[in-house]
Amino acid sequence: MNIQGALVQLEVKYWNILFWVVILFTIISQIFINFSKDSSARYLYYFLLFRPESFILSKIAFHTTYGIFFSLFTFLFFNLWLGNPIENLPIFLITIILSSTGFSIIYTLTTAISIATQKSTLLSSILGFPLSLPIIIYTSKLCRESFSQTPSDNLLQTFGILLGFNLLLIIMSLILFPYIWKE
């Protein structure tokens, strides 16, 4: 099935894959740039000023906002050049918001770890990729639902899983981040 009226003809399947690959890479690199922009002296300054919980929460909040904003932006550009296969827009928007939140939380923590090791962005993707796979699985499932005109009944359950997963991730990073804060 091809998308009609688009500049570049793509099958819906590949549209989906391309979209999520773009979003994933954007979030990873954006978070890494954000972390590495600050010098180590500045981290020392933060260390004196803030508690670790408030630091990681503000980082997550910033990255999540940025991630959601960028995902919507990407969607806009995909609309312009690659066409719009979405039949059910609300489902797709909720999926975008939930999954970019999840990606942001995971990569914030793994980038914090990899910054501490002074290694490149590679380590943060290696650490984060397996952790973000459940989100990818459920996102692709939800996207398939949003491409069809008749979504299935257990959508709420899937949204619930994604939301619960995000909450779990936030709680875990709140508990664990103080331990690596000193590094």
Added chain:
Amino acid sequence: MLKSNLFKFFALFLVLYSVVGGLFLPLSPNIEKASYTSFQDSLIQIEVYAPKVKAPSTFFLIQNALKAEEKRVLKIHNVKNIKDGFLLTTLNPNYYEGVIRGNTFDLWAQNIKNGGFVYFNVFMADSSIAQLPFPQIDKKELITKNPFSLSFPNRPILRESIRNLFFHVPMWFGMMFLLSTSLFYSVRYLNKGNLEDDIKAKNSVEIGLLFGTLGILTGMLWAKFTWGAFWTDDPKLNGAAIGMLTYFAYAILRSSVTDQIKKAKLAAVYNIFAFSIYIVFIYILPRLKASLHPGNGGNPGFNIYEQDNTMRLFFYPAVIGWICIGIWLMQLRSQIDFKLFKKNIES
């Protein structure tokens, strides 16, 4: 000395016991198929799968009725062995009086040494020619004592591969146990800061990964024989594979940091994170979807195999034994690592 090493002997004994018993105990015989070969000659062909045990020699047909005392028994004479495992007999229940269209018959097979077993609804009467009187047999001729008491259940698709239960499942139990141990040591390291805990956590993960790899390999073999492919697109299999990936990432993280204390701290944090995700992968996500793998779709465990007492007799020792072996391996490696660590400090 002996007291602290007792569990090692115990583990070796249990594993040896479960391996030997699990590989050498016979499967109970089973009637694979019973079918009409030709209507005119009234031939019933019976296919028996009975490796290593004495195959049944006497066969009866039991006419089903609502009440147990109204059931009538018909003995099958002249059973011929065509080839190994295949039996042929001439019998047509349609010829007997009192048999009406739609009556069903169970096949009962026995030999005097081992006892008997039943195969339900072999035959359905389709006409009532009713010429001969029903040669009623005394029901006492059926040997109903517990047949083949020490043997594994014989199931149509599983067959001999049912023995894999003693290898495949204990691997996952062992892996789960070792990963939990590693979580315990990681939490303790973060609280107390003792590097010995970190070494133990690291080795638990490594031995856990070894067990997980073995579990995946045995599982693949089993899948090949029962589902027809080494890997199927199944939430349980994919979850297990991804869960292993998170722990391989843990190993990569450890190898990329040189500072000992920093490495320990980061690895402990990642380990706790990975374990929580691993639980989601293995135990929560697969239950929400349909899966070929037993123990999914809301069903707890693998009840179909555990119903059998003989299976239990070997399954639980295997689980305990392999877990103990895992602990032993972990301790050995930790001792080596700790000695190396001390040497590094001294030099």
